Amino acid sequence: MIQLPVNTAPIIKGRMHYAFMLSIITTFENYEPWLYNHFINLQCNKEDVLDNIDNELRFVKCDAPHYYKAIIDYEMIKIPTLRQMDIDMHAFILNALKNGKYVYMNVDKFFIPETFSYQHFSHVHEVLIFGADIYNDYYTILLYDHTLQYVIKKVTFEEMRLATQDLETGFWNEDVFLVWKPDEDFKYRSLIKEPDIKIILQELTDYYHESCSSEVVKLHLNMDLYDYGTSIYRLMKYNNDQMAAITPQDRAFRYPIISMNTLWEHKKIMASRVEYLIRLGYLSASAIDVQPFQQLEQNVLVLRHLILKMQVKGEFDAEIINSRLDTIAEQEKPLIAQLIEELTRTVEAGKAERQQFIS
DSSP: OEEOOOOSOOSOOSSHHHHHHHHHHTTSTTOHHHHHHSSOOEEEEOGGGOSOHHHHOEETTOSSGGGGTTTOEEEEEEHHHHHHTTOOHHHHHHHHHHTTOEEEEEEEGGGSTTSTTTTTSOOEEEEEEEEEETTTTEEEEEEEOTTSOEEEEEEEHHHHHHHHTTOOOOTTTOEEEEEEOOOTTOTTSOOOOSOOHHHHHHHHHHHHTTOOOOHHHHHHSOGGGEEETTHHHHHHHHHHHHHHTSOTTSTTOOOOHHHHHHHHHHHHHHHHHHHHHHHTTSSOTTTOOSHHHHHHHHHHHHHHHHHHHHHHHTOOOHHHHHHHHHHHHHHHHHHHHHHHHHHHHHHHHHHHHHHHHHO
16 A cells, blocks of 8 residues: 555645645655745736636745745646557556655546535546555545545545546646655755745735745746735725625626635734744744734634625625725734834844854
């Protein structure tokens, strides 16, 4: 039996590509410095190209495995290429697992039991395959089930064969990623042993000033199509106003639950980051209180629950939601400003110590 390690409860798991990567990475030793260097800024499509905010509100620099290259190794191949080479998918997956590689790919969940679309309609979507039992003919995978829980499931080899054959794919879902933990003995690889306060500071500054200065992001995105940082509150309100113009019974109507979950997870990891930096001594507990950050996280969670209640009742009140978003944005701004100020002091103190050492 092959069973690669996974964490089923990473701190961020509301979107599958975050959940899968973090389910792998958070099994590594000393993953926290890398984690808290990331998941700081937010991005969303600008108003004129905003279609589905649940899909388009995302963390900056976290959307695809190439952003995780500092802490994982991976190789990528496209499903059409596998078809052209007449590769047996079952043998391909088993070989990857035997070599310690997780398989992150899209399958048709019409054939995957206990999923929302099982035996109802075709739905090509992501799963993470991390284990196999060749004696009992099943894979172990991570996915969201029909109750929207992030869970481990056993899927028979036959079910997976059906789920991976004749897939209708496009540029957005045709990549297969084989992911594995890097060789720690390879001395030429950059090792992340502590948080990079300069990176954290820059990302926080970008978030506060509604910008993105990351050179890595510029390599992969047409940045002119996105707004960043705290501008997401305006975009979320704009989306709510658009939804309020129709009714929940309209086919185009969508409750903003996933986008609100992303906002909640942003506050969740921000509070956790502050706690982590205090614990390591990069922030002073007398200068920064983690409790207001935790309260902000709770305020967003309460708003998310309110929207869920509206969904159950078939109601939607954009005015109430937008008013709550305004309050959250007002509460957050001075907290982020104070955090930037204190981390700037940390950076300056580090410079002074280095200069003193040199002299």
